[in-house]
Amino acid sequence: MSYEDKNLTCVECGADFIFSAQEQEFFAAKGLTNEPKRCPDCRQARRQQRRELHRVAKRHRYPLSLEKDDPCTAASATLKSGVNPSI
Ligand SMILES: [Zn+2]
Numbered sequence: 001m002s003y004e005d006k007n008l009t010c011v012e013c014g015a016d017f018i019f020s021a022q023e024q025e026f027f028a029a030k031g032l033t034n035e036p037k038r039c040p041d042c043r044q045a046r047r048q049q050r051r052e053l054h055r056v057a058k059r060h061r062y063p064l065s066l067e068k069d070d071p072c073t074a075a076s077a078t079l080k081s082g083v084n085p086s087i
Contacts, residue, residue: 003028010039012046 003021010017017039027036038046 006035008035008037010042011037012042013039015039015041 003024005021006019006024007016008019009015019035023036027033036043
């Protein structure tokens with residue numbers, strides 16, 4: 001199967017970005033069927049943010065009631081309410 005570069009729009013900042021054939025192949029190889037929703041910039045920013053949130057979550061020790069949730073999801077929902085926390 002051959003891939004072609006695709007133009008996608010970032011759900012985060014609205015910028016157009018290329019989902020390259022190479023990336024599509026990489027995604028397929030990993031068994032990922034969903035197209036990326038965010039441009040590379042936003043993806044990177046998000047990764048850094050999640051790392052930061054993990055650090056903060058660890059430091060502050062969330063109360064038990066929150067621990068059944070992914071600390072990341074809980075923290076990002078708190079910090080950025082209204083934003084879909086799913087990837
Ligand atoms: Zn973006």
